[in-house]
Amino acid sequence: MNIRKQASVSVAVLLLATGTALAGAGTADADAAIAAAEAARKAAAEAKFEWNTTAPLIEEAKAAAAAGDFDKAVDLATKAKFQGDAAVAQAKHEAEAWKGAVIR
């Protein structure tokens, strides 16, 4: 990424952030939050540790975004991303921790 591109991205992020602060989340915020949630969910699924609460949250976030409620969409997607990340952390933790539970 060149400096000019980087600068324009920074400006865009700044504008988004300002926009969010002033007027709540916009469609771009919702899309970004949903994409991040989806990526986290996928990582959990690949680890075979996905929670069954995550995909429904993403669906709800999409529905909220479609209905124009971007604040709600971002809120739900953030929760979904949190879950995806937590499930991946759980998979990593259990990769060793399960051994401590084995009946010997």
Place this chain on the structure above:
Amino acid sequence: MSRFVTAALAGVILSLAGGLLATGTAMGADDAMAKGRELAFDRKKGNCLACHMIADGDLPGNLGPPLIAMKARYPDKAALRAQIWDSTVSNPRTTMPPFGKHGILSDEEIDLVTEYIYSL
């Protein structure tokens, strides 16, 4: 940490004020207690009764210890809150779900549940 300091300060101020303005603050505390109890009993939220005996709860489970004498068991309320937030810290193989760490309850909900459980 500052949350607890703030909460503690608020608690002191509230209890001081409570002596003077009994009605207003008492209602607030009762409300919080009622909400905490509701969350504790809700099968989709705390669902404490699944595993713990609670004085006025029907058909409690027994995977965990009865929720009695909580102030004696947890002189420090923050320790009780921490146990609800993530009990795997004190016992890595515990069966108790990490309510805060896994987002089963929000921080606000955990505050309310802690208030209620602490009263038992």
Place this chain on the structure above:
Amino acid sequence: MMKRLCIGLVCILMAAGVVSAAPEDDRQAFVNYFQKRFPNVGADAWVNGVYALDKASYEQWVQIEEFPPYELALGEGEELFNTPFANGKTYADCFPNGGVGIRQTYPYFDTGLGEVVTLELAINNCRVKNGEEPLGYKKGKIAALSGYMAYTSRGKVFDIEIPDDPRAMAAYENGKKFYYSKRGQLNFSCADCHVTNAGMQVRADKLSPALGHPTHFPVYRSKWGAMGTLHRRFDGCNKQVRAKPLPAQGDEYRNLEYFMTYMSNGLEVNGPGARK
């Protein structure tokens, strides 16, 4: 010196031996744990599941078994089993001993395929080999068929083998890992409920002991109002701890069944069963 002595596979096995006990040691420890914990349960009674731990519900269950709710499914299974495929072959042609009295050897590790084969997988493999569509894996016809095949095997003793093949050992280890790993938002492992807390109450329900779990599957479960396979039950257990279930008859659940059934070696087949 050590290095020169151990070469290739032998070396790997020696290294593996340090971290994982042999399956037979695992099983002995498993059985000892339950017998010590529930000294009043007879060595053969674990096949009765939760009813082995609770006299009142045991008596209710014995009454239910007098007019078993799985009887219809048994009839359906027998008919399916004996009905030839379009090509004229039958299930009997796919299985040792004509498919009769063989439940106790499933699941097994197929060294040709390099994977665990459960009875339900073998049923579908048989169908596909004979040009038929595979059945769904959780309920309906597959449960009727495996239920009937279990019925013809009642009283036989589970004898799951782990062949001398590193892939078989890996399948067993993966099943064991699944069994003991905490999953889902509620952070429960299979063992949390059915080993550590077996016999305890979750509200009004008593948690059944892991030992003997697979012996009575498939089951007629009142909650379902129908028959279901072991993998259907896995599905439900995973949902209860808020984990997304993995596919029925996928690697994970087959390996899990392999481990669980190995733990129940020496117990009798008593499927199909009736459960709450």
